[in-house]
Amino acid sequence: MASFRVGTRGSALATTQTGMAARALSELGGRDHEIVLIKTEGDVNMAPLTKIGGTGVFVAALRQALLDNTCDVAVHSLKDLPAAGYPGLVIGAYSVREDVRDALCAADGHTLATLPEGAVIGTGSPRRAAQLKLARPDLNIVGIRGNVDTRLGRVRREGREVIEGKQGDLDAVVLAASGLIRLGREEFVTEYLDPSVMLPAPGQGALAIEARATADGAVEEELASMLAGYDHLPTRLAVVAERSVLRTLAAGCAAPIGGYATYNEDSGELKLDVIVANVDGSEHVTASGQITVDHNETDAEASADALGASVAEELRHSAAHLITRENHFG
Numbered sequence: 001m002a003s004f005r006v007g008t009r010g011s012a013l014a015t016t017q018t019g020m021a022a023r024a025l026s027e028l029g030g031r032d033h034e035i036v037l038i039k040t041e042g043d044v045n046m047a048p049l050t051k052i053g054g055t056g057v058f059v060a061a062l063r064q065a066l067l068d069n070t071c072d073v074a075v076h077s078l079k080d081l082p083a084a085g086y087p088g089l090v091i092g093a094y095s096v097r098e099d100v101r102d103a104l105c106a107a108d109g110h111t112l113a114t115l116p117e118g119a120v121i122g123t124g125s126p127r128r129a130a131q132l133k134l135a136r137p138d139l140n141i142v143g144i145r146g147n148v149d150t151r152l153g154r155v156r157r158e159g160r161e162v163i164e165g166k167q168g169d170l171d172a173v174v175l176a177a178s179g180l181i182r183l184g185r186e187e188f189v190t191e192y193l194d195p196s197v198m199l200p201a202p203g204q205g206a207l208a209i210e211a212r213a214t215a216d217g218a219v220e221e222e223l224a225s226m227l228a229g230y231d232h233l234p235t236r237l238a239v240v241a242e243r244s245v246l247r248t249l250a251a252g253c254a255a256p257i258g259g260y261a262t263y264n265e266d267s268g269e270l271k272l273d274v275i276v277a278n279v280d281g282s283e284h285v286t287a288s289g290q291i292t293v294d295h296n297e298t299d300a301e302a303s304a305d306a307l308g309a310s311v312a313e314e315l316r317h318s319a320a321h322l323i324t325r326e327n328h329f330g
């Protein structure tokens with residue numbers, strides 16, 4: 001059978017995780033693949049994400065490549081994919097989820113509890129900034145961007161030259177554990193932050209395989225069984241619930257919202273926790289919900305979506321003033 005083309009961003013993390021997904025798909029489908037590198041606005045423009053639109057800057061070019069038939073599937077970090085659907089495209093599969101937690105990478109082996117008073121922490125994420133300040137109001141948060149190794153290079157280390165604003169100028173950074181693990185950078189982690197301290201971003205740790213949709217919104221027949229074989233249903237139910245929160249509150253990936261759902265295949269319990277916070281940690285609201293859903297039901301995904309929507313509805317009024325474009329930094 002003909003080979004298929006897999007679109008990816010060019011960052012080290014993107015090419016690494018795309019390679020992993022593409023090899024798995026090839027194996028399932030008994031077909032070769034080729035990788036197509038796509039440059040996105042988020043790779044080219046280094047302004048803070050909250051300034052260049054946040055939502056979607058990493059994915060627009062990849063989606064266009066699918067629509068232009070430059071590639072057949074695109075591999076995204078689900079976290080970077082806006083929660084609203086996209087005309088003509090469909091998420092054909094979700095990967096098994098990697099470690100969903102955020103990870104503190106600090107100088108001198110520090111944990112969140114032992115960081116010195118007033119320590120300077122780098123993150124570009126309002127969600128991480130808000131929850132860091134909730135846990136430790138004395139911390140100073142500075143906005144950073146760039147790829148994983150660039151960010152790790154900002155952490156102070158014995159013997160490393162301090163170049164103001166470039167290298168070794170921070171006490172710690174916070175990154176997604178999943179990215180660090182996929183890139184083999186776990187040795188830099190000094191603490192994996194429990195979701196009770198830092199709720200991850202909706203979709204964090206999962207990959208989404210996007211493809212062209214047929215007229216009735218399904219995956220093209222050529223790819224359907226391969227993608228169905230790759231899809232991980234417990235992940236699908238959890239991330240659908242999480243992303244439903246973003247869609248209901250009309251918030252993007254740059255919003256200070258954490259959301260984490262778990263699905264227990266044995267009991268059928270789907271649980272969801274959500275936090276919306278002020279970026280300076282001065283205010284926050286939380287909500288949780290739980291349903292039982294049989295993953296064999298055809299409407300299991302709709303039930304997960306409804307759970308996210310109902311938890312979000314609980315927060316609609318109390319969180320409205322925290323989901324404005326002003327509630328970010330940079």
Ligand SMILES: NCc1[nH]cc(CCC(=O)O)c1CC(=O)O
Nearest residue numbers: 077079175176178179204205206
């Ligand atoms: N916006 C960058 C981005 N998009 C997805 C991940 C992590 C990978 C994942 O969520 O699986 C990262 C890096 C980070 O947050 O540290």
